[in-house]
Amino acid sequence: MGPYFPLLQVDVAHGYYADGRCRGLRFVPAGTTAERLRRADALVRADGGSLRVHGPAEAVDRLRDETDFLAWRVFATDDDFACGTEDPADRPHELLWVEPALADDALQARPQALASPALDLLLTPHDRRVMPFALLHLPLSRLPVHGPSRDPGAWPVCYRWPLAPRATVWKYCLLGDWTEPSLAVVDLGGEIDFDPPVPEQLDDGTPMLAIRSRGLVPLAQRSPLRLQLRSRPGNGNGHGNGNADGAGTGSGSANDKVLIRRLPTAAAQLLARETIAGRPAIVSEIHVHR
Numbered sequence: 622m623g624p625y626f627p628l629l630q631v632d633v634a635h636g637y638y639a640d641g642r643c644r645g646l647r648f649v650p651a652g653t654t655a656e657r658l659r660r661a662d663a664l665v666r667a668d669g670g671s672l673r674v675h676g677p678a679e680a681v682d683r684l685r686d687e688t689d690f691l692a693w694r695v696f697a698t699d700d701d702f703a704c705g706t707e708d709p710a711d712r713p714h715e716l717l718w719v720e721p722a723l724a725d726d727a728l729q730a731r732p733q734a735l736a737s738p739a740l741d742l743l744l745t746p747h748d749r750r751v752m753p754f755a756l757l758h759l760p761l762s763r764l765p766v767h768g769p770s771r772d773p774g775a776w777p778v779c780y781r782w783p784l785a786p787r788a789t790v791w792k793y794c795l796l797g798d799w800t801e802p803s804l805a806v807v808d809l810g811g812e813i814d815f816d817p818p819v820p821e822q823l824d825d826g827t828p829m830l831a832i833r834s835r836g837l838v839p840l841a842q843r844s845p846l847r848l849q850l851r852s853r854p855g856n857g858n859g860h861g862n863g864n865a866d867g868a869g870t871g872s873g874s875a876n877d878k879v880l881i882r883r884l885p886t887a888a889a890q891l892l893a894r895e896t897i898a899g900r901p902a903i904v905s906e907i908h909v910h911r
Contacts, residue, residue: 625664626769627777628681629674629691631728631757637705637786637889639843643670645699651692651743651756657684658691669699672757673777678770681761690760692743694753695719702754705840705889707785716740717755719782721763728782730755757782788837789905790897791815791887793850794823795830797911801852801880806832809847813838833897833904840905844886850909851877884909 633643648667650658658665661683663676672693684691697703710717710732718733733740733756735749743756759780769776793806795818806815818830838846853874887905895904 623677623679623770625675625677626773627673628663628676628769629672629759629764630777630779631672631759631782632779633670633782633784635670635706635784635786637701637784637840637842639841643702643784645669645697645702646754647696647698648672648693648757649696649753651694653688654691654693657687660687678768681764681768685761685764689762690758692759693757694744694748695755695757697754701842701889704892705787705842707787708754713752716752718758719755720758721760721780726780728757728780730782786839786841787889787903788839789887789892789903790836790895791834791838792893792895792904792906793832793884794821794906794908795832795850795911796823796827796908799830799911801854801878803853804830804832804880805851805853805877806884807849807851807877809849813846813848838887838905840887840889842889846886848884848886849879850881850884851879853877881909 633646634641635643638644646667646669648665650665658674658676661676661680663674663680663684666673666675674691697706708717709730713735715732715734717730718739719728719730721727722729735744735752740756744753764778765772765775767775791813793815795804804818808814814835816833816835818832820828821831822828853876885907887907891906893904893906895902897904
């Protein structure tokens with residue numbers, strides 16, 4: 622058996638995590654992939670955000686002789702992953718089918734129904750009860766014809782799987798005595814607008830003021846957003862409820878009084894469901910006490 626070469630590499634990028642690399646993924650060979658890799662003397666290494674396959678130069682030919690693809694079931698183990706990841710699959714009826722795009726080294730994901738015949742030989746009965754996040758399907762036809770010993774510059778074959786952070790409506794819940802006029806959440810970067818505050822109650826009847834973002838805001842492990850809570854004297858009614866002239870929209874003014882210089886940002890796991898303007902929405906609640 623000759624020297625081992627890097628043959629295949631998959632890196633998972635994720636916009637939620639501060640360094641852009643995914644966390645906590647577990648790659649489990651699907652179907653006959655584990656046995657085929659063993660017969661080809663290939664070694665697999667994974668670190669939660671990447672998958673790497675090493676093997677002798679002849680490993681590629683051995684794999685091609687038996688099948689036309691390799692597959693892994695991908696499970697998420699990080700606590701923030703499920704809440705912090707944009708997921709187009711209709712769970713629990715679908716998972717993500719991940720395969721190479723046509724043009725470049727990016728992997729593309731699309732929902733795949735669990736009833737699809739393509740999954741019959743790749744999922745175990747247990748997988749259908751404890752479903753993977755995704756099924757990684759890598760055709761061997763995308764690998765170079767010549768092995769790494771003859772064409773070292775073409776190896777390893779590298780793929781990048783980009784995952785997007787979940788975007789939610791951010792809802793600031795102001796608890797306590799907020800009597801300043803025209804309360805407003807202001808984005809110092811000028812990218813996000815917020816509605817004026819409205820009086821609401823928590824589930825236990827505790828009164829609060831709720832200020833929601835006017836659009837969806839991406840979640841992040843360490844959000845770069847700089848949001849402030851301000852009051853606008855002279856524009857309000859003295860009860861912190863905003864008004865029709867634009868108070869509470871998120872656009873700052875030199876006359877504003879800064880009440881909280883740096884508001885906390887949304888956490889991945891504090892999600893709720895609401896109906897906003899007649900449509901269902903995922904909401905990130907951020908409690909601010911006084």
